[in-house]
Amino acid sequence: MLILDQRMPEDTDEHLLYQARLGNESCFMVLFERYRDIVFRLAYRLTDEHAAEDITQDCFLGLLGHANHFDPAKGSLRTYLYGAVRNLARKHYWLHQGDVELDDESEDPSFVAEPIAARLLLQHETSELIHQAVVALPLAQREALVLFQYEELSLSEIATILAIDVGTVKSRLHRARSHLRKTLSPYFERSIIHEPT
């Protein structure tokens, strides 16, 4: 439960959140400015650009309604927001793609490298190629990969956010990277060849 400490500095997340819940818009916007990029970035990597905007908005507004769930003693607001984005991304998939593969049991992701790669190769869009490969991963593997690879969180932080143990995080990471190596290897090798020494 979030309780305002009188000695709390005014720029802490806890203080800003407390004020935002009371209706202080400027405090809410400071909080939003502080975390909007990481929230949007993660939402984008787990879903797509359009959904990422909705998720970012819902994430911050949900923070107002469920601020009591955020406990500073258990973790930072950043970690809490990562968890919230992850949950909203899952909800998005359930609503829009009910048959999406959420677990990480499958060995082969649905991503078919050749046709997409052939199209994207023409566009020289390495970024989009990686995007497509990551999006094709099962969601559980994607979550672990994005949080580790792009958000640079530690294994224990990822385990906390995903509510799994560290061993499972490692396993998911390993499988995700194996899939990506398999699907992206031709382009990865090309990029090494063309990389300036």
Place this chain on the structure above:
Amino acid sequence: MNPHDKDPFDKFLGQWKVPDTPTHLNNAISKVYRRRFEQRGWRWFLHGGLRIPVPFALAGMAAVALIAFFIGRNQHSAQSHAQASVEVQSQHAGEIQKVEVPVYRDRVVVRIRYRDQRRNAASRVVAVQPSAQPSAGGYQFVTALTTRIIRRDHEIPN
């Protein structure tokens, strides 16, 4: 462990770029925030709830039950008392008065015990002067009253 430093494949993966956060998101969320707090009063009135600790809730319910009980009892008591209207013909000939007599609905039986029944059989009757006047609902009105002090044996002076 920084994945970007160790493996060339991680470096390759790092080429996935994310677009900047759309600027219109600031205005959008600001609007939604403002609207939310403007509607908060009505929303609370229509959909809000109160969180009451169980002991307080139980105490409140007990208090309401007690109040309801006492109110009900008072109403029952008030209904028990009623006014009976009887017509009485007074001693003045032809004059009829209508009087309100409080009555109890419950039947009250009063039994008088005479301790010295044998000794004073003659004075047992306190007041027996039935009126020849018409009765009120079948009851006879008392016209003369004789009082007698009943004492116990040890209270009787020698």
